[in-house]
Amino acid sequence: QIAASDKAARRWQKLDPKRADAAAAVALASVQLYKPEDASAAILRTHALGGDEALDELMGKLSDAGGWAITLEALRPTLESPDVSEKLLIAGVDLALENFDFTTAHKLADRVLTSDPASGDARAQLARVLSAEGDAVAAIAIAQEAAALDPETQRFAYADTLLRLDRLDEARQELESLRADASVRDDAD
Numbered sequence: 001q002i003a004a005s006d007k008a009a010r011r012w013q014k015l016d017p018k019r020a021d022a023a024a025a026v027a028l029a030s031v032q033l034y035k036p037e038d039a040s041a042a043i044l045r046t047h048a049l050g051g052d053e054a055l056d057e058l059m060g061k062l063s064d065a066g067g068w069a070i071t072l073e074a075l076r077p078t079l080e081s082p083d084v085s086e087k088l089l090i091a092g093v094d095l096a097l098e099n100f101d102f103t104t105a106h107k108l109a110d111r112v113l114t115s116d117p118a119s120g121d122a123r124a125q126l127a128r129v130l131s132a133e134g135d136a137v138a139a140i141a142i143a144q145e146a147a148a149l150d151p152e153t154q155r156f157a158y159a160d161t162l163l164r165l166d167r168l169d170e171a172r173q174e175l176e177s178l179r180a181d182a183s184v185r186d187d188a189d
Contacts, residue, residue, distance in 0.1 A: 002029060002032045002033055003033065005028075005029045005032070006026070006029035006030065006033055009025035009026045009028070010026055010029075013025070013026050013042075019049065020045075020049035020050025020054040021050070021054070023042050023045040023046040024042070024050075024057070024061070026038070027043045027045075027058060027062065028058070028061055031062055031070055031071075039067065039074065040070065040074035043055070043062070043071060043074040043075065044074060044075075044078075046058050047075075047078065055075075055091075056087060056091055059071060059075075059095065063098060069099055071095055072096060072099050072104070075095070079092040086112055086119075089108050090112055090125055092104075093128070093129065097128060097129065097132055105132065106130075106133065109122070109128075110126070112125055119150070120146040120149040120150025120153060120154035120157070121146075123145050123146035123149060123154070123157070124146040124157040126142050127139045127140075127157060127160075127161045130142060131164035132164070136167075139161050139165065140158070140161055140162070140165075142161075143157040143158045143160070143161035143162075146158075156178070159171050159174040159178065162174060
């Protein structure tokens with residue numbers, strides 16, 4: 001069935017070579033068939049044709065298909081370029097964490113934070129990296145900063161960090177305190 005999907009995706013790409021979603025279909029099929037060279041070329045083609053948005057969507061699909069390593073290797077030059085978008089850097093942090101490549105994840109998270117020092121999202125990403133590295137004190141401090149800087153989108157960063165550090169009682173207490181706020185009660189549940 002995957003081979004048939006690969007054949008159909010390649011036919012689609014041949015018929016309509018300017019479609020990013022056709023290139024993405026080839027990338028997905030290539031990952032599933034473990035054809036890293038074909039997957040890498042299709043991933044880069046998807047980005048060239050559809051930009052960051054198409055690539056971000058494809059990265060989610062490839063991660064679901066278990067293509068983290070292939071995707072990270074294909075995108076490494078893009079992620080290391082000085083003009084890469086913050087959105088792709090954040091997605092790169094996720095990919096690196098899924099690959100247990102903490103060095104790359106930390107480097108990319110630092111770049112996101114450097115490009116936007118007041119970003120709660122950047123701090124939350126760095127907290128995830130620090131949690132994965134086992135640096136509990138720094139992860140908690142950064143997560144609290146993320147929540148303070150951007151309470152609208154990062155109100156759960158501290159609780160998430162506590163969960164990632166297996167500090168379940170503290171995470172439960174934090175979620176209970178968030179539930180006390182009627183405006184976030186549904187999200188905290």
